[in-house]
Amino acid sequence: MPGGSGSSSRTGVRVVVVGDRGTGKSSLIAAAATESVPEKVPPVHAPTRLPPDFYPDRVPVTIIDTSSSLENKGKLNEELKRADAVVLTYACNQQSTLSRLSSYWLPELRRLEIKVPIIVAGCKLDLRGDHNATSLEEVMGPIMQQFREIETCVECSATTMIQVPDVFYYAQKAVLHPTAPLFDHDEQTLKPRCVRALKRIFIICDHDMDGALNDAELNEFQVKCFNAPLQPAEIVGVKRVVQEKQHDGVNDLGLTLSGFLFLHALFIEKGRLETTWAVLRKFGYGDDLELRDDFLPVPTKLSPDQSVELASEAVEFLRGIFGLYDIDNDGAVRPAELEDLFLTAPESPWDEAPYKDAAETTALGNLTLKGFVSKWALMTLLDPRHSLANLIYVGYGGDPAAALRVTRKRSVDRKKQQTERNVFRCLLFGPQNAGKSALLNSFLERPFSENYAPTTGEQYAVNVVDQPGGNKKTLILQEIPEEGVKKILSNKEALASCDVTIFVYDSSDEYSWKRTKELLVEVARLGEDSGYGVPCLLIASKDDLKPYTMAVQDSARVTQELGIEPPIPVSMKSKDLNNVFSRIIWAAEHPHLNIPETETGRNRKRYRHLVNSSLVFVSVGAAVAVVGLAAYRAYAARRNSSS
Known part of the structure; x- marks a missing residue:
């Protein structure tokens, strides 16, 4: 399975170069930009752009030089926060600059919460004497163990042009093909999200669903991801590599999931992340190993x-x-x-x-x-x-x-006096201990509990409700805790996404009814003010207890005044629900009914009707006057011509 470079949605990579003064930052940038030994280098190099064809991925790199002086620290921090990757320099001939990586620079990057790949570049390699000759692994190993955010380390020299382009190639590669989402260096294994994504890809490619990729399926996979077929000898080679290291990676049917995952772990260990990323991106994954937006045609611009x-x-x-x-x-x-x-x-x-x-x-x-x-x-x-x-x-x-x-707009549903929706959303209001949570539990056919625990956050209950004639509708009940009411009702569009509002009160408690009445009026006013009036239903819970007499009389009067149905008595404890959930569905299916109307709302409607009638009267009167004037002019013209 030969690798290829994966396409990325990025249009550019911004690399910020930091490090102690005199470590060779500007010389490194100048040498990379001109591909030659720099003769004269400014103290801080101007922003430099490497063209798209500079590296195989064909994504331009912009390099930002920085000053390490205290007076420029604010600008340095700003640049770091805009970076896609950081190149952190030290001078190979100055031990003190190497020590400063772990004593100052790396802790400082953590303090600033710079969460991008870091490439450590040892500059001035040509000036390091033989007496300082130590392997890069020996020098950087302990630092990389302590600071896992370091992607790689490279030694270079702007004077001899040794590995100068490599520094920014590694920086670009770390951004376009990041290691962190794919591989856990501590455990030396693929990360769970990476395994899940590769498993999905394997299942998609296993057309005959036999748990293995045969030669034809492997070849099709290769063509899809890398636009090149696998030769028979290459397929044999891939299988041989897997069999040597992973005993269950290949069977008589082909390459198993275990073998497929092993191959990708091998690519990553050998630094060929672009191969795995090419596969993931071809199947729609972004850097977070979730499907990208261009693979998810979700409706936008909804009312x-x-x-x-x-x-x-x-x-x-x-x-x-x-x-x-x-x-x-x-x-x-x-x-x-x-x-x-x-x-x-x-x-x-x-x-x-x-x-x-x-x-x-x-x-x-x-x-x-x-x-x-x-x-x-x-x-x-x-x-x-x-x-x-x-x-x-x-x-x-x-x-x-x-x-x-x-779905169609609810305002259109109201005008047509019907809806085409299959899923209805209902907001559930009511004071504490009114029985809201008990109603939700009954909806989900959970046993009634005598223990009361106030709801602290929004709770949802969703279920399919069987309607007469085999019709099925899905009902979503969203319980609004009393302390959350103010926040909900402060939003003018709060009722727009709602099909029915439900008000639950304890029918045996005076305060419960009075508070519920206040909530009902508040919601009614919000509906009138916003133009998103919705059907409202009252539910008188705890019908097994002795009712609060005034609530019975007052609720009848209030519902009549508002033009909505009288309260529905229920008892969750006795499991006497009075067909309440079907009645909620009925209210949602008749969106023009049970919309409460306050006295203010009625007056406003009468005023609008009066104004509209007046405008019609004025327009009719004006039309009569115009017709009369035209007739008079025609009459006058005829009389003048006859005389």
């Missing part, structure tokens, strides 16, 4: 009241994938099986909030099919790019551009 859903083809693919991993066919996948599914992704996307506990699981903690599809729906709504990337990581082979669909 605030639009959302993104998975297309039906993508949902069917996910159902099929679930079936493959549900080995015992019990309708659920174990956490270990879920981990296996995402072994070709950079990491499992659902290990952290908001996805971790957001969907339905069995009593044993296994993810159901409804839970699996629901988590994908939530990820697509919150982060379409991440969802599409993971869809591709787990093997989706359809057109990525057709995997996602953008």
Whole structure:
């Protein structure tokens, strides 16, 4: 598997040269730029650009010289923060400058949080006497052990032109083909993300899915990545190298995954990172070992009241994938099986909030099919790019551009009095201890708990709700803790991305109802002010307790005044949910109903209607006047002509 240089999206590499005064920084730059021994060198060289064809990757390098004087320290720090790579110099004939690398320069770069490759260049090699002759490995080994950010070390001489171009070649190479994402020097192994990416590439290239790359598949892989076929003798040679070092790297069917990974580790150990990077980039990976944006055609320029859903083809693919991993066919996948599914992704996307506990699981903690599809729906709504990337990581082979669909604007849905959405997002408001979390748990069919723990951050619950006629809709409930209400409502577009707002209150508690009423009015006003009014539903929880009488009477009056449905009584403890989730779906499917209207809003609407009517009256009156004037002029003209 011969290597080739990988293409990079970079249009240039900026290299900043630093080091003690007199270590040869400017002479090194001058010699590299002119490809000749410099005669006269300025104290600080002007920015220098090496042309694209200077190195094989054909990416221009801009070299920035710096002064190490104290008065120029601010400018030096600015340049370092803009660097893609740093060349750190010492003088081979001055031991003190070598010592300063670890006593000052490298700690200083860490202090400034310069997280780019560092190339250490020993300049003035021609001036080092024979009595100082020690190997570079002996000199730099301990320093490189202490400072892992050093990519490589090279000794050079501007006077004799020894290895001068190499210094900036290594700097460019470290930026275009970085080691850090691929290889762990301490462990001498490929990093987990690199293994996951290469495993996905191997699976893609294993067309007959027999767990090995045969000669034809190896050749096709070589042509795709390097635009050159492998000769039969080269294939034999590759296999022989692998077999000698990795006993399970080759079998009767061809090169195994183990052998494929071994080859890439070998390339990296031999300094041929460009080979592995060429493969990764051909299959869409960026420097972070995630798929690049140009491989992810995600919809952009959405209106605030639009959302993104998975297309039906993508949902069917996910159902099929679930079936493959549900080995015992019990309708659920174990956490270990879920981990296996995402072994070709950079990491499992659902290990952290908001996805971790957001969907339905069995009593044993296994993810159901409804839970699996629901988590994908939530990820697509919150982060379409991440969802599409993971869809591709787990093997989706359809057109990525057709995997996602953008929903119609909610404002259009209201006018048409219907929606085409399959996924609905609902914001869940209510005071503490009102029963919001209990409602979320009931939604996910989790047992009721008497222990109360206030919600401190936003919580999500997502599930598929079966509707009459076999219709299925996905409902996303987002619980807003009471202390988070102010932040949400301070955003004028907060309701734009929402299909229904739900207000939960403890029907046995006076304060709970009064606070909920305040929240309802606040949301109603925000909807009127922003133009993003949404259906609102009240849920009277804890229906198993004695009701607060005034709340029953007041809620009937308030809902009637606002023009929304009366509260839905539920008891999570008694499992009497009054079909609440289907009723939420119904409200979302009828986006023109249950939008609360305050007295101020009604007055504003009446005023607008009055103004519009007046304008129509004025325009009609003006039209009559114009027609009358035209008729008079025509009459006058006829009378004049007849006389």
